[in-house]
Amino acid sequence: MLITRKAEFSASHICRNPGLSESENRELFGAAANPHGHGHNYVLEVTVEGAPDPVTGMVLDLKALKETLNREVVEIYDHRFLNREVPPFDHVIPTPENIAIDIWNRLQPHLNGPRGRLHGVRIYETPDLYVDYFGDAA
Amino acid sequence: MIGLVEVTRKYRFSASHRLHAPQLGPAENRELYGKCNNPFGHGHNYEIAVTVRGPVEALSGRAVDPELLDGLVRRQVLEPFEHRNLNEEVAAFRTAVPTSENLGREVLRRLKQNWLAVFPAGGVRLERVAIAETSRNAFEVSAHEIE
Numbered sequence: 001m002l003i004t005r006k007a008e009f010s011a012s013h014i015c016r017n018p019g020l021s022e023s024e025n026r027e028l029f030g031a032a033a034n035p036h037g038h039g040h041n042y043v044l045e046v047t048v049e050g051a052p053d054p055v056t057g058m059v060l061d062l063k064a065l066k067e068t069l070n071r072e073v074v075e076i077y078d079h080r081f082l083n084r085e086v087p088p089f090d091h092v093i094p095t096p097e098n099i100a101i102d103i104w105n106r107l108q109p110h111l112n113g114p115r116g117r118l119h120g121v122r123i124y125e126t127p128d129l130y131v132d133y134f135g136d137a138a
Numbered sequence: 139m140i141g142l143v144e145v146t147r148k149y150r151f152s153a154s155h156r157l158h159a160p161q162l163g164p165a166e167n168r169e170l171y172g173k174c175n176n177p178f179g180h181g182h183n184y185e186i187a188v189t190v191r192g193p194v195e196a197l198s199g200r201a202v203d204p205e206l207l208d209g210l211v212r213r214q215v216l217e218p219f220e221h222r223n224l225n226e227e228v229a230a231f232r233t234a235v236p237t238s239e240n241l242g243r244e245v246l247r248r249l250k251q252n253w254l255a256v257f258p259a260g261g262v263r264l265e266r267v268a269i270a271e272t273s274r275n276a277f278e279v280s281a282h283e284i285e
Contacts, residue, residue: 017197028198030205093199097143101194128148129204136141 002119003059004047007069009078011086012039013094037081040125044073044103048111049119060116072106096125100133108135143201144265146189147208151216154181155224155236179223185270186215186245192262202262210256214248242269242279250281 015032016025025033032038046069050059080086082094092098104121111118124130157174158167167175174180188211192201218228224236230247234240246267253264268278 015199017199020197028203095194095199097145097194097201098199100143130146131201132144132146134141 001051001059002047002049003062003065003116004045005062005065005069007044007046007066007074008041009044009074010039010041011077011080011082012037013082013089014038015093015095017093037083042077042099043124043127043130044069045122045124046103046107046111046118047120047122048116050114050116053115060113065111065116068107068110072110073103076106096123096129096131097133099123099125100131104133104135142191142193144189144191145200145202145204145207146187147204147211148185148187149208149211149216150183150185151220152181152183153219153222153224154179155231156180157235157237159235179225182271184219184241185273186211186242187268188245188249189265189267190262191265202257206256210249210252214252215245238269238271238275238277239279241271242267242277243284245269246279246281246284250284 013032014035014037015029016035017028020028046065048060048065052059076086082089082099084090086094088102089098092102100121100123103123104118107121108118118135120132120134122130122132155174156176156179157171158177159170162170188207190202190207194201222228224231224241228236228244230244231240234244246264249264249267264281266278266280268276270276
């Protein structure tokens with residue numbers, strides 16, 4: 001069974017590769033290369049997989065999942081300049097692809113028990129663009 | 139080792155259509171398609187979601203250049219479909235009924251047939267297309283279902 005919990009955070013970022021010239025960055029990333037940064041209201045959907053406990057009828061404690069998302073992601077990402085304040089984005093470009101992978105890496109150690117195993121991370125950069133990551137086995 | 143990511147981008151267009159199967163009689167068509175069989179046609183604000191799958195490139199940190207994807211979808215789908223009568227103005231729907239099922243397949247077919255002109259072989263792949271005629275219905279077609 002799959003269970004999805006949603007969380008939101010707002011953050012700023014710059015998408016540019018320091019190994020490329022200004023014009024190459026503009027060509028590759030468009031407006032997202034603006035060196036002053038810009039921001040988004042990100043929406044995160046985290047999906048866990050598991051079987052309901054026969055006694056509680058629950059796969060996992062949703063309150064605990066909410067606290068894990070808050071502690072491991074929202075408190076770290078919310079109202080931050082990702083490139084400057086949230087590693088690894090001091091050296092990894094904070095595209096939604098890399099953000100999905102980073103959030104997976106942050107959550108996976110906490111969601112790998114017999115009840116509730118991390119299945120997927122979906123991050124919406126805007127309502128019209130989202131990225132799914134299902135781990136390195138996918 | 140980093141796995142593959144899926145990137146999904148949503149687009150919108152508005153178009154009119156009429157659901158009518160020429161193999162069936164007038165009464166059967168009315169029975170089957172209801173209001174959608176109105177001979178004068180009717181329209182929708184369509185929303186499509188295009189999902190691609192690929193590795194994250196080190197240079198860009200991305201799996202797909204959204205501008206390239208937007209350009210392909212604009213040329214192959216949005217421009218030919220936007221504010222059109224699908225039955226009259228899109229060749230595929232002269233023979234196929236423009237249901238959401240067939241529309242989803244046509245969108246996917248157009249993107250798949252023109253994919254390699256934009257994205258090199260061995261890179262990011264077209265995975266699936268979802269289409270919603272209204273917010274109450276959703277249809278999804280996977281790339282492997284279409285030639």
